[in-house]
Each structure stands twice: as structure tokens, then as C-alpha cells.
Amino acid sequence: MLRIENLHATVADKPILKGLSLTINAGEIHAIMGPNGAGKSTLSYVLGGRPGYDVAEGSATFEGQDLLEMEPHERAAAGLFLGFQYPVEIPGVSNLQFLRESLNAQRRARGEEPLSGGDFLKVAREKAGLLKLDMDMLKRPVNVGFSGGEKKRNEMVQMGILDPKLAILDETDSGLDIDALRIVGDGINTIMRRPDKAVLLITHYQRLLDYVEPDYVHVLAAGRIVKSGGADLALELEREGYAEIAA
Ligand code: ADP
Numbered sequence: 026m027l028r029i030e031n032l033h034a035t036v037a038d039k040p041i042l043k044g045l046s047l048t049i050n051a052g053e054i055h056a057i058m059g060p061n062g063a064g065k066s067t068l069s070y071v072l073g074g075r076p077g078y079d080v081a082e083g084s085a086t087f088e089g090q091d092l093l094e095m096e097p098h099e100r101a102a103a104g105l106f107l108g109f110q111y112p113v114e115i116p117g118v119s120n121l122q123f124l125r126e127s128l129n130a131q132r133r134a135r136g137e138e139p140l141s142g143g144d145f146l147k148v149a150r151e152k153a154g155l156l157k158l159d160m161d162m163l164k165r166p167v168n169v170g171f172s173g174g175e176k177k178r179n180e181m182v183q184m185g186i187l188d189p190k191l192a193i194l195d196e197t198d199s200g201l202d203i204d205a206l207r208i209v210g211d212g213i214n215t216i217m218r219r220p221d222k223a224v225l226l227i228t229h230y231q232r233l234l235d236y237v238e239p240d241y242v243h244v245l246a247a248g249r250i251v252k253s254g255g256a257d258l259a260l261e262l263e264r265e266g267y268a269e270i271a272a
Pocket residue numbers: 036037039041059060061062063064065066067068
């Protein structure tokens with residue numbers, strides 16, 4: 026599904042990613058862990074197509090298409106979802122409006138018919154139900170006044186409605202209490218743990234991986250993947266710290 030080869034990327038002319046390679050197949054959940062400043066967020070921004078993150082060398086393909094040549098909205102329409110540490114607030118736009126617009130923009134870009142208001146509501150109700158989110162929350166402005174846990178539950182509903190093939194979640198667990206962590210974990214397992222989907226979880230801590238068991242864990246240090254293993258590697262990192270493992 027995603028194949029990254031020898032990726033080099035710079036931010037403000039500073040080399041951050043220095044030869045990163047990673048392959049993710051459908052049905053797999055991968056975790057990338059690593060110390061602060063290693064380039065984890067840079068990787069997610071480069072994959073999402075954020076301006077200012079320049080690829081100097083290497084390649085990234087998504088289902089065989091050159092991801093790096095695609096506009097950010099084309100990447101989303103192709104089935105890439107990016108979740109972030111700090112969800113944006115959009116005063117004056119309800120969650121339902123925002124999600125219907127987003128979904129229909131993606132459907133149009135794929136040459137599919139946009140969903141009618143009624144059909145969209147059916148999808149929204151179904152996903153909100155799966156994630157135990159009150160429909161009233163979806164009528165409120167996007168993320169405005171939401172608690173940390175509500176923002177995360179909301180992000181999971183966004184993910185459920187957009188129904189991506191690959192979700193890249195960058196420190197989506199940071200600052201969450203145990204209840205919110207469980208919501209995120211359940212959300213990922215419910216929506217994304219399927220043979221035709223894949224997840225890249227970027228996290229500094231092991232604790233989210235108690236809820237979402239990864240098939241592979243990678244250590245990113247100084248712009249490269251320096252070690253890969255199974256779920257056990259996350260526990261080992263937690264015990265021994267990055268300095269030991271990444272050395
Ligand atoms: P991580 O997510 O692993 O903590 P980041 O990808 O955020 O790491 O950052 C990697 C490195 O890139 C850090 O040294 C950071 O200071 C630098 N960096 C990130 N964004 C910018 C930017 N916009 N301008 C300059 N340096 C940046």
C-alpha cells in the first residue's frame with residue numbers, strides 16, 4: 026500500500042529525513058517510535074504534502090501512484106488520512122457540514138456521486154454509533170470547546186466517515202488520559218483493523234500500543250529507521266530508552 030524508499034527531506038534547507046525506507050502492506054498496523062526531534066512529524070507532513078517540507082531524494086508511492094507528485098487533496102481522495110496531535114477548531118462550521126463537505130469533495134475527486142444530505146446522515150449516524158459519540162456533538166462547531174477526549178472521539182468519527190485506506194496518526198495519543206486513550210484505541214481497531222486498510226501510528230510512548238497492538242514497530246532516530254521489530258520492541262524501548270536501542 027505504501028512504499029517509501031531512501032526518503033530524504035529538508036525543512037528550511039535543514040536535512041531532517043536522511044534515507045528513510047518503509048513498506049506498509051494492507052492489513053498491517055505499524056508504529057513508529059523515536060526520541061523528540063527525530064523527524065517523526067516531518068515524515069507525516071511529507072506524506073501529507075504539507076508545504077515547506079521538501080523532498081530532496083527518494084520516493085514514496087501509495088498503491089503504486091507517486092504520492093509525492095500528488096496535491097494534498099488528491100492524496101486524501103486516494104485514501105490517505107492524517108490525524109494530528111492538535112486538532113484544529115473551526116468556529117461557525119458544524120462537524121456535520123465539515124464532514125459532508127470533506128467526504129463529498131473526496132467522492133467527486135474519485136469520480137463518485139456526492140452523498141445527499143439524507144444518505145450522509147445515515148453514514149454519520151452509523152459511525153457515531155460505532156464510536157459511541159453523541160450525534161449532538163456532530164452538530165456543534167468543529168472542535169470548539171471540546172475536551173481533549175471529545176476532540177479525539179471526533180477525530181475517530183472523522184476517520185470513520187472518510188473511511189481512508191491508510192491512516193497516519195501523529196502523536197494522536199499525546200496528553201490523553203486513560204479513557205481518551207481507550208477511545209482512540211477502540212476507534213483505530215474498529216475502523217482501521219481490516220484486511221484492506223493499514224495504519225501508521227507515530228508515537229513517543231508505548232501506552233497507546235497497549236490498546237492497538239502493532240504488527241511492526243520501528244525506531245526512527247536522526248532521520249532514519251534504525252531498528253524494526255514486532256510489538257515487543259515497543260516494550261523494550263519503554264524499558265531501556267531510546268539511547269540504548271538507537272545506538
Ligand atoms: P519529532 O516529531 O520526531 O519530534 P520533528 O519532525 O517535529 O520531530 O522535527 C525534526 C527536526 O526538524 C527537529 O530538529 C526540528 O527542530 C526540525 N524542524 C521541524 N520543523 C521545522 C521548521 N518548520 N523549521 C525548522 N526546523 C524544523
